Amino acid sequence: MTTFIARRLLGFIPLLLGISIVTYALISLAPGGAAGVLSGMSRQSTEADRKILLHNLGLDRPWYVQYFFWLKNLVVNHSLGTSYIDGRPVLTKIFEKVPVTLEVIGLAFACILLIAIPIAVYAAAHKNSLVDHLATLVAFIGYGAPTFWVGIMLLELFSVQLRWLPAGGLADIQSTHFDLGERVRHLILPVATLTLVGMASWMRYQRSAMIEVLSEDYIRTAAAKGLSRRTIIFKHALRNALLPVITLVGLFLPALLTGAYFVETIFTIPGMGYLALNAVFERDYPVIMGTTMLSAVFVALGNLLADVAYAVVDPRIRYD
Amino acid sequence: MRYRFPIAAAGVLCLLLPACAGQSTGSSTQQSPQQPAAGSGKPNYGGQLRIGAVAAADTVFPIFAHTQGSGNDLGFMYDGLVNIDPDFNVVPWLARSWSVSKDGLTYTFHLRRDAKWSDGQPITADDQVFEYQLTTNPAASAPYKADYDGVDSVRATDKYTVVYHLKSPNATFLASIPSALPHVPLPRHIYGKIPPGQLRNMDFSQHLVVSGPYTLKEWKHDDHLLLESNRGWWHGRPYIDEVYIKEYESNPAALIALQHGDVDTSYFLSTPMWLALKDDARYNTIHNPADQVNQLAVNMKNPILADLAVRKAIMYAWDRKTEAEKLFHGEDVPAVSPIPWAIKWAFDPSTENAYPFDPGKAEQILDADGWKMGSDGYRHKNGQLLHFVNGEIAGSEISIKSFELFQANLKSVGIKTDSTSLEFNVFYQKEQQGQFDLNEGGFGGGADPDPFISLSSKAIPPNGLNYGHYVDPAMDALIDAGRREPNQAKRAAIYKKLQQRFVDRLPNLVDNMPYYRNVMNKRILGFKSAQAGSQFTSTMFYEPEWYIAP
Numbered sequence: 001m002t003t004f005i006a007r008r009l010l011g012f013i014p015l016l017l018g019i020s021i022v023t024y025a026l027i028s029l030a031p032g033g034a035a036g037v038l039s040g041m042s043r044q045s046t047e048a049d050r051k052i053l054l055h056n057l058g059l060d061r062p063w064y065v066q067y068f069f070w071l072k073n074l075v076v077n078h079s080l081g082t083s084y085i086d087g088r089p090v091l092t093k094i095f096e097k098v099p100v101t102l103e104v105i106g107l108a109f110a111c112i113l114l115i116a117i118p119i120a121v122y123a124a125a126h127k128n129s130l131v132d133h134l135a136t137l138v139a140f141i142g143y144g145a146p147t148f149w150v151g152i153m154l155l156e157l158f159s160v161q162l163r164w165l166p167a168g169g170l171a172d173i174q175s176t177h178f179d180l181g182e183r184v185r186h187l188i189l190p191v192a193t194l195t196l197v198g199m200a201s202w203m204r205y206q207r208s209a210m211i212e213v214l215s216e217d218y219i220r221t222a223a224a225k226g227l228s229r230r231t232i233i234f235k236h237a238l239r240n241a242l243l244p245v246i247t248l249v250g251l252f253l254p255a256l257l258t259g260a261y262f263v264e265t266i267f268t269i270p271g272m273g274y275l276a277l278n279a280v281f282e283r284d285y286p287v288i289m290g291t292t293m294l295s296a297v298f299v300a301l302g303n304l305l306a307d308v309a310y311a312v313v314d315p316r317i318r319y320d
Numbered sequence: 321m322r323y324r325f326p327i328a329a330a331g332v333l334c335l336l337l338p339a340c341a342g343q344s345t346g347s348s349t350q351q352s353p354q355q356p357a358a359g360s361g362k363p364n365y366g367g368q369l370r371i372g373a374v375a376a377a378d379t380v381f382p383i384f385a386h387t388q389g390s391g392n393d394l395g396f397m398y399d400g401l402v403n404i405d406p407d408f409n410v411v412p413w414l415a416r417s418w419s420v421s422k423d424g425l426t427y428t429f430h431l432r433r434d435a436k437w438s439d440g441q442p443i444t445a446d447d448q449v450f451e452y453q454l455t456t457n458p459a460a461s462a463p464y465k466a467d468y469d470g471v472d473s474v475r476a477t478d479k480y481t482v483v484y485h486l487k488s489p490n491a492t493f494l495a496s497i498p499s500a501l502p503h504v505p506l507p508r509h510i511y512g513k514i515p516p517g518q519l520r521n522m523d524f525s526q527h528l529v530v531s532g533p534y535t536l537k538e539w540k541h542d543d544h545l546l547l548e549s550n551r552g553w554w555h556g557r558p559y560i561d562e563v564y565i566k567e568y569e570s571n572p573a574a575l576i577a578l579q580h581g582d583v584d585t586s587y588f589l590s591t592p593m594w595l596a597l598k599d600d601a602r603y604n605t606i607h608n609p610a611d612q613v614n615q616l617a618v619n620m621k622n623p624i625l626a627d628l629a630v631r632k633a634i635m636y637a638w639d640r641k642t643e644a645e646k647l648f649h650g651e652d653v654p655a656v657s658p659i660p661w662a663i664k665w666a667f668d669p670s671t672e673n674a675y676p677f678d679p680g681k682a683e684q685i686l687d688a689d690g691w692k693m694g695s696d697g698y699r700h701k702n703g704q705l706l707h708f709v710n711g712e713i714a715g716s717e718i719s720i721k722s723f724e725l726f727q728a729n730l731k732s733v734g735i736k737t738d739s740t741s742l743e744f745n746v747f748y749q750k751e752q753q754g755q756f757d758l759n760e761g762g763f764g765g766g767a768d769p770d771p772f773i774s775l776s777s778k779a780i781p782p783n784g785l786n787y788g789h790y791v792d793p794a795m796d797a798l799i800d801a802g803r804r805e806p807n808q809a810k811r812a813a814i815y816k817k818l819q820q821r822f823v824d825r826l827p828n829l830v831d832n833m834p835y836y837r838n839v840m841n842k843r844i845l846g847f848k849s850a851q852a853g854s855q856f857t858s859t860m861f862y863e864p865e866w867y868i869a870p
Contacts, residue, residue, distance in 0.1 A: 032745025047782040049466050056461045056517070085378045086541070087521035096541065152572065160579050167580040168573055169543070173370055173564055265569045268577075270542045274569060278542070283745055 001311065008304050012297075019296045020289065021067065027288050028063035034084060034283040057084055059285075070289060080293075081286035083279075090290040093275060098294070100170065101271035104263065105256050107187060108194035116199035117206055124210030124241075125233055135203055142200025147259045151193040151266040158189060165189055168268035190267045194259050198252070205248055209241040216240075243313050250306030254299045363846055367868030368562040371856075372574040372583040377545055377565070380524045380536055382502040383455050386463040391501055392587045392856045393565055396534040396547055396863060400500035401429050401448065401482070406848065408611075408663060408767040410494045414443060414505065414531070415482075424489030424806055429498065431480040435554040437507050438528075438535045445476035447505035448498075450512060455503065460516035464502050471497070489804045491811060495768040505531060533558045533864040543567060549864075558864035559846070578603075584841035587856045591648065591718050594837040603839035609662040610836040614652075614762040616710065616829040617774075617787035622757050624706065629689040631826040635675035637682035637733040643725045644832055647718055652832040657819045658771040661833040665812050666769035668819040675823075682733045691734070699734035707736040711756030714741040719760055722831070752781040754789060758829070761787065769815060772799050775827055790827040843869045 034057070054060045058069060073079050080090035123132040159167040166172065170186050171179070213219065214237050222232045261273025268274075272291060279287035311317045377393045379385055385394055403413040412418075415429035435443040452474035455462040470493075472485045486493060497503050507529045511519065525539040533555065534547035547563040566583055568574040575593045577583050581602065589597070598605050620626050640654035653661055657671040691699035691706050699706040710726075712719045723739045730737050737758075742750065751759050773779050776799050779786040798818040805811045838856070840847060847866045 030746075032743065032747075032749045050782065052458045052465075053461050053463070056459070082521055087379075087384075088523070088541070093541070155576055160576055163580065167576045167582055168568070169566070173544075173566055173582055266573060268566075268568050268573045270540075274542055277569075281744070 001308070005304065005308065008307070012300050015300060016293065016296055020071070020293060023289060023292045024067040024070065024285075025063055027283075027285055028066065032283065034059055034285065066285075070286070080290040083287050084284045085282050085287075090286045093287060094272070094290050094294060097270060097272045097275045100269060101257070101260050101264070101273065104187065104190055104194070104269065104271060105253075105260050107191045108198060108260075109253075109256060111191060111195040112199045112202050115195065116202040120203045120206035121210055121233065121238060121241075123203075124207045124214060125229075127211065132207075135207070139200040139203045142197050143204075145197065147193060147197050147262040148266055150196055151190070151263055154189050154193055155266065168266075170269060190263045190269060193263050193266075194256065197259060198256060202245075202248070202252070206241065206245050209244050210237060213237045213241040239313075243310070246309045246313055247306045249309060250303040253302035253305075254295070257295060257298060363559045363865070363867040364870055365557070365559050365867070366561050368564055369560045369585075369844060369863075369866065369868070370564045370566060370583040372577050372586040373565050373567050374569075374571055374574045374586070374588055375567070377539075377567070380528055380539065380545075381519065381522070382504055382506065383451065383460065383462040383464070384520055385502050393545055394501050395532075395856075396563055397528075397530040397532045397536065398501060398504040399435070399531045400504045401431070401498040402494060404495065404499050404767045408495075410499060410767070415498070418494075420806070424491075424804070425486050427484040427486070427493065427498075428477075429482045429484075431482065432554060433480055435531065436552055437510075438530050438550055438552065439507075439510070440552065441507065441509055441529075442479075443505055443507075443531055444479050445482035446479070447508055448482045449474050449476050450508035451503060451506045454506065454511075454516055454519070457516045461520060462502075467497060467503065489806070491803055491806050492766075492768040492770045492772075496766060499767070507531075534563055537562070553864070555864060559867035560863070563863075578839065581841075584844050585839060585856075589838050590716075591837070594839075597839045598837075600839070602841055604842055606836070606838040606840060608836045609653075609660075610834045611660045611662040611766065612762050612834055613658060613660050614760075614831045614834055616758045616831065617751075617756075617761055618790075618826070618828055619754055619757050619759075620788050620790050620827075621754060622708070624704070625708065625757060627689065628826065629685050630691075630706070631829065632675070633682040633685040633689070633733065634730065634735065634829060635682075635826065636678045636685065637735065638675075638726060638729050638829070639677040640832060641677060643722060646725065647721055648832070648834070652834045654830075654832050656823050656826075656830045657833075658775055658822050658828070658830070659769040659815060659819060663767070663769040665808060666815045668816050671819050671823055679729075679733050686733065686735075693734050697731070697734065698736045705736060706734060707738075708757035710737055710739045711747060711750060711759040712739055712741050713744050713747045713760070723760075751787055754781070754787065759787060761785070762834075770799070770803055771818070772803065775799060775822075788828060792821075792825060792827065795821055795825070795827070845869055 034054070051060065058066060070081060073081055080094070082089050083093060119131070119135050123129070123135040126132055155167060158165045165188055166186050168186075171182055172186075214233075219232060219237055222236050223229075227236075257272075260271065261276065263269065264271045264273035265277060272294070275287065276291035276295075278284075279291060373392065375390075377390045379390055380394065380397065382394050382398055385391055399414050401413060401415040402410050402418065405411045414431055414435055416432045418427060418429045420427055429445075429448075431443065431445055433442070437443055452468065452471070454460050455465055456468050458465075470487050470490055472487045473483075475483050475485075477483055484493075484498070510529050514522065525536065528536040530536065530550070533550055533553050535550050536545065537548040538544075538546040544567060545565040547565070549558040549561050551557045566577065568577060571588075571590050571593055574583075574586050574588075575596055578586060578593075578597055579600070586593070597603055618625050618631060624630055635656070644652040644654055653672055655661055655667075655669075655672040656674040657668060659667050661667045661669075661672075686699055686706075690701045692701065694700045694705075710723060712723060720739075720741070723737075727737045727739070740756075747759075750756065751761070772784070774785045774787075775790060775792075775795055776784065776786060777791040777793075777796050778784065780789050780791075781787060795818065798814055798821065802811050802814045802818065805814060845867055848862065
């Protein structure tokens, strides 16, 4: 197993290298360069002034030369460079935001598992019951509704109309110190948005996996042995039904991260999504590279996690 | 989605223009007739003003500020040599007086002796020279370096006297360079020892030394700035103790914060935001003629549009009055002038009646010009379809609706139009390259009416905003004469001629003269609203005199 993980981690190097080259090429070749933003669309700014700005940032060289220096800086100085916009180190900017995004994603993921799995198991065990139909309905709405729409609707209802919950941010404007209750109130709507959207797919996968397992011969055997339905479902069926679903984790984390980007925008949460989106609008290449690479690492780790989890849950799977 | 450039998204390219951040003495201001002063009781100290901003501050060091967000924030923290009052007059500020040489080339400013930096050091003439030296040093990468292209030198002749020598006489100088941001004095005793190339990477969030009514207490990037009143400020302690500037990612998020009561006001309100708030009993409304012109730039390189008859036909076919009624509630004025109607001394009101909606006349003009209606419902000449593509910035609901009305109007006289919506940076690049036939945009945001930047042949991109590549020696001569003439009445006469030529020649298709709209929570008292303006700090006067209802 250790060898497997080590091998997979080594495999990350060419993967991330490839992603970084493609990303750098894409942002450099995309229309609408950094000069316009940097010159602040100054009314009087001349071509010569813009050339100076680009030269000072090294942007007057071909993209592959720029990329080489970006990579060299990363390898030699372990630095992702500094933001073109505010001159702060990209890593500092990212480390300020990562905990916030992880907090939102982590809480949403926990909520999804805690809500979706029990409902899915119940729905599978009581196929075609009212709960099953309701769960299916909720799942389809969750599938169909975009994250930003769900977020705005929740905001409108609970924040603007009912005024039960704050409209955005992670703390009240007037607060001077960290307060857990306040933090929880601020996180309810963003986490609820991600949970509502995310649990739809989770519920559907878990339900079908469960139904499939429940129709297996060994479940019939267990029932014939006289085991209680509870034991059959939780001890025999669920453990097996979880197996295919666990692979979803790897695929689901990137989707959750994308969702978090929307949610951060809607709820004004200063996380990675906020940072990445602004970097794109501002053509802040070092920050775009930094946030993209971090997302790539996140996705790669998610996949690795899924493979490892697979082996842990199913003793038949060996990677050595 | 967040608009990094909210103003641009609304179709106006005023970002951090010096006069956008002007402030006034307050004492010399007059109240706008439609905007009575909020509050008449005795002001008291204390409290916190909360502002929503849909654009993060990128820097708190003026020479690097290149977004309107930063410009508004810095307006609380830095003073300029002179200032702009609500009637667009230049008034003394850090400079108690100034004089201009007879040849119009030398401006001498005499600084107040009681003004101090927030660390207690005196603000001197050399601090203004320091700003000039930093901005014009290529190593510093200051975005507004080109503002000084017309300035030959800036010198301190003694501790409190600073002398600007211009390359040629420029009547717009006072209102555009020393009036405020970003060309404000900077403390040489703090930042003078740092190589200019390294300043950009400095962390200014700690111990920032400023000259204005508020100092920086806390700056959490992409979240908020907390400002604290500068008790040693030369003008006296501001009434409100703290200003909390909360950054929002998008207009909807800022609107919800206003509806929820999290903030008292916003740096920017789009038309839909204004409509959602204007009847909210918790807010006073601010509603002024904006110092902006909304227009479609015409690409003169397109031979069809270079034909004046076609431009005139478009203007007659375009029902700008109905557009103003449907989209802007009948308020925006469909004038045809390059000079914002807010700058009353220079604006010619007769331009409001130019090109009234008359589709019959448009058809006559096109018929006479040889454009014959085809069976497809559009006009053709020599096998060529009468067709244009309009470029616009994606994401603006008003822009889309506005274009739909324009398109329908033009279709009725046989002109085909299409629109291409682009992300802001891409739009900007293509606009610079002259890739659109027509493109939405506006300009303004200054206290001076000089239309050089959008009309002069010297301001063709990349050297200005003359996106249509309009070249007209007679117009250039009028623009130059207006820039040279120091006397306001004589300038007004020049601009009257210039506006007449504009109406005759139609270098751009002016849509309307817009309003600036905002709201302020009624708990904030003592604020006055300028008679005109288009930016927060140039419209809401005057922060140090505001106070919070006890």
